[in-house]
Amino acid sequence: MTRRIEQGVERGSRITIFVDGAPVAAFAGETLATALIASGRIAFRRDGRAALRGLFCNMGTCSECFVQTAVPGRAPRRLRACLTPVADGMAIETGAGPDG
Amino acid sequence: MIVIGAGLVGSAAAWHCARAGASVLIAEAGHPNIGASGQNAGSLHFQIERRFLENGERLAEEAARITAISRIAIADWAGLETALGEDLHVRRDGGLMVAETAAEVALLERKVAREQAAGLGTRLLDGDEARRIAPYLAEGIAAAGFLADEGHADPRAVTPAFVRAAERAGATLRTETEAVAIARQGGGFAVTLRHTGREETIRAARLLIAAGAWSPQVAMLANLHLPLFPVALTMNATERVAPLLPHLVQHVGRRLSMKQTHAGNILIGGGWPSRLRRGTGGAFDPALRPEPIETSRTENLRAAAATVPAVADMNLLRSWTGVTAITADQLPLVGEVPRMPGLFVAAGGSAFTLGPTFARLVARQMLEQDRAEADEALAMLSPARFEHLNGFMG
Numbered sequence: 001m002t003r004r005i006e007q008g009v010e011r012g013s014r015i016t017i018f019v020d021g022a023p024v025a026a027f028a029g030e031t032l033a034t035a036l037i038a039s040g041r042i043a044f045r046r047d048g049r050a051a052l053r054g055l056f057c058n059m060g061t062c063s064e065c066f067v068q069t070a071v072p073g074r075a076p077r078r079l080r081a082c083l084t085p086v087a088d089g090m091a092i093e094t095g096a097g098p099d100g
Numbered sequence: 101m102i103v104i105g106a107g108l109v110g111s112a113a114a115w116h117c118a119r120a121g122a123s124v125l126i127a128e129a130g131h132p133n134i135g136a137s138g139q140n141a142g143s144l145h146f147q148i149e150r151r152f153l154e155n156g157e158r159l160a161e162e163a164a165r166i167t168a169i170s171r172i173a174i175a176d177w178a179g180l181e182t183a184l185g186e187d188l189h190v191r192r193d194g195g196l197m198v199a200e201t202a203a204e205v206a207l208l209e210r211k212v213a214r215e216q217a218a219g220l221g222t223r224l225l226d227g228d229e230a231r232r233i234a235p236y237l238a239e240g241i242a243a244a245g246f247l248a249d250e251g252h253a254d255p256r257a258v259t260p261a262f263v264r265a266a267e268r269a270g271a272t273l274r275t276e277t278e279a280v281a282i283a284r285q286g287g288g289f290a291v292t293l294r295h296t297g298r299e300e301t302i303r304a305a306r307l308l309i310a311a312g313a314w315s316p317q318v319a320m321l322a323n324l325h326l327p328l329f330p331v332a333l334t335m336n337a338t339e340r341v342a343p344l345l346p347h348l349v350q351h352v353g354r355r356l357s358m359k360q361t362h363a364g365n366i367l368i369g370g371g372w373p374s375r376l377r378r379g380t381g382g383a384f385d386p387a388l389r390p391e392p393i394e395t396s397r398t399e400n401l402r403a404a405a406a407t408v409p410a411v412a413d414m415n416l417l418r419s420w421t422g423v424t425a426i427t428a429d430q431l432p433l434v435g436e437v438p439r440m441p442g443l444f445v446a447a448g449g450s451a452f453t454l455g456p457t458f459a460r461l462v463a464r465q466m467l468e469q470d471r472a473e474a475d476e477a478l479a480m481l482s483p484a485r486f487e488h489l490n491g492f493m494g
Contacts (some may be wrong), residue, residue: 002256048363063339063417077417078339 003038007093015088018070020096032092033058033065043096046083052096060081061067101129101466102291102304104279104318108255109446110310111262112459113272113466118269120467125302126263126271127293128139129278135312135386137353139366139422140452141147141346142255143357144177144190146170146248147197147222148211148354149450151371151489152194152430159430165302165480166450167218172392172477173457180422180456186261188253189362195348196225196234199243199406204353211352212245222247236408249338249349252359252367255452262459282307282321288442289322302352307442310459313386313425316448316494321479322440325489326427328448332374332390334397335422338414340364345408354403358411366411367439374421390421424449428486434458435475435482436465445483 026035027087033055034035036044043052044065056064062084068076068100079092101117101167103110106128115287118124152163181188199208208224216220222245230244231237237244262449267273274295281292281301288305309318313330345360356370372395397419404413425448429434432448446458458481475482 046122063415066415077413080415 006027013032017086017089018091018094019092025094026086028086028088030086032067032079032084032086033089035086036067036081036094041094041096046095055082068095069093101125101306101308102289102302103308103310104291105129105135105309105311105314106259106263106273106275107310107312107451108115108133108134108259108262108455108463109137109451109459110308110424111259111266113120113224113308113310113446114271115262115269116267116271116460116463117466118266118271120469122461122467124266124271125304126273126293127267127277127279128273128275129311130312131275132263132273133256135186135314135424136424137259137312137452137455138255139420140255140424140454141357141359141368141369142252142361143350143359144192144249144251144253144453145348145350145357146174146220146250146453147195147245147350148165148215149352150197153207153352158473162210163430164218166213167215167220169454169457170220170488171478172461173454176456176460177253178261184261186257186264188261189473190251190253191346191362192195192249192251193247193346194224194233195350196230196237196244196246197350197352198230198237198241198354200406201242201344201353205243208245208352210241213246215247220247221249221255234345234347234349236410238407238409241407242248245352252348252361253452254362256310258452261263279318279321284322284440288345301416306442306444308446308462308466312447312451313423315425315445319445321439322494324437324440324443324493326433326445326447326491327486328425328433329427330376330384330386330425332376332423333369334374334392334400334419335367335369336397336400336419337361337417338366338368338411339364339417341414344410347363347406350488351403351407354407355400356403356407358404358408365417366404366408366414368400368411370400370403372400376423386423386425386435390423391476392419431459431482431485433483434462435478435484436489437483438487439494448481 065079065081206298293404349358374390376384377388461474
C-alpha cells in the first residue's frame with residue numbers, strides 16, 4: 001500500500017535507498033523519514049534500554065528519529081532522518097530488527 | 101530553622117541541620133532543583149576558574165584563596181555518595197585545563213604554580229604528556245594542568261538526593277511556598293510563607309537564604325542588600341557516544357568545559373552567555389528562561405571541536421540556558437550577615453562543585469557546632485565584606 005499522495009503531485013526522480021540492507025524505493029527531494037514511513041517502517045532506532053523509537057517532532061528538535069549511516073569501511077554516524085534528504089544508493093541502519 | 105530554597109545548598113544545609121537534631125523547614129518557591137542546581141552541567145572543578153584569570157593578576161591572586169575551600173570540597177565529594185546512600189554518578193578521573201598559545205601556556209604555568217603553593221595537587225603537563233592521559237585532545241594542545249581530584253557528577257541526581265536525606269532526617273519540605281515577609285522577632289525571625297494564596301507565619305531562630313539568583317529578592321524582605329547579580333549561561337549536549345572522555349576538560353584561554361555523562365552524552369559549556377529577560381518591573385527576572393544567543397552556541401562548539409576534534413562529528417542534541425548568580429567580587433557569599441545576627445546566606449556561584457561544602461560549613465555556623473572552625477574556613481566568603489552596603493539597612 002502506498003502512503004504517498006498520488007494525485008496532483010510532482011516528484012523528483014525515482015531512486016533506491018537501502019534500509020537495514022533491504023532496497024527501499026524513494027523519490028529525490030524526500031527526507032529519510034518520509035521514505036521510511038512510506039515504506040511502512042515506523043521504528044527508526046533503539047534507545048539505551050533497547051526500546052524502539054520513531055519519528056516524533058519531524059522538525060529536527062527531538063532527535064528521536066536518529067538512524068545510522070551504513071557505509072562499508074566507515075564508522076557509522078547518526079543522522080536525523082527528518083532533516084536528511086535521501087540520495088540514490090544511500091544506506092542506513094535502524095537497528096530496529098525484525099520486530100521493527 | 102527555616103531554609104529558603106531547595107536547591108543543592110539549601111537542601112544540603114537542611115540535611116546537616118536536621119540530622120544534628122534541629123527542627124528544619126525548607127520553603128521552596130517552586131520545586132527542588134529547578135534553578136542553577138539542576139541547570140548546570142555538573143563540573144567538579146577545583147583548578148582556579150578561567151573567569152578569575154581573565155581580569156588581571158590582582159583578581160587572580162585574590163581568587164586563588166578559594167583553593168582553600170576547593171581542598172575541603174575535594175574531601176566532601178569523596179564521601180558524598182556513601183553518606184547519602186545514592187548513586188550520584190560522581191566520576192573523578194581527573195580534570196585537564198588545556199592551553200594552546202604561548203600566552204595561554206604562560207598563564208597556565210602561573211595558575212598551576214599558584215595552585216601548588218596553595219596545596220592543590222595540580223601537575224603541569226606538556227602537550228604530549230597530556231595526550232598520553234587524554235588521547236582525544238587535539239594536536240594543537242601545548243600544555244595542560246592536570247588535577248586528579250576533578251571530574252563531574254549528575255546535577256539531576258545530587259539535589260534530589262539531598263532533599264530525600266533531609267526529609268529522612270526529619271526536615272519538612274514545602275514546595276510552591278514563597279517567603280513573602282521576614283520580620284525580626286525576639287532573638288529570631290517571623291517568616292511569612294504563602295502557599296496557594298494562604299499565608300502562614302512561622303518563627304525560626306535561624307534563617308538561611310539559599311535561593312540562588314533569587315536571594316537578593318528574599319533578602320529584601322529583611323530589608324537587606326545582597327550584592328548578587330544574575331548571569332545567564334548556555335550549555336549544550338551531544339548525542340550519546342561510546343566512552344571517549346573520562347575527564348573534565350577545560351581551557352585556560354577559551355570559555356570551555358566538557359565532560360561525558362554516565363549515559364554517554366558530551367556536555368559542552370564553559371560560561372557562554374545567554375540573554376537575561378526582564379520582568380514586568382523592568383529588572384532582570386531569574387524566573388524567566390533566558391534567551392539563547394546564537395554566537396554563544398557556535399563559539400562554544402567551535403572551542404570544543406578545536407580541543408576535542410571528535411566532537412565535530414557528533415550531533416548536537418540540545419542546548420539550554422540557565423541562570424546563576426555572581427557577586428560583586430566574584431567570590432561566593434556564604435555565612436552570617438553581621439547586620440542581622442541569625443540570618444545566613446549561601447549563594448553566588450561555583451555552588452555545584454563547592455555547594456556541599458558551603459552547606460556543611462554554614463550548617464555548622466547555624467548550629468553553633470565547631471563554629472570557630474567553620475567561620476575560619478568561610479572567612480573569605482563571609483557577607484561581612486559587603487557590610488558597608490547594609491550600613492543603612494536591616
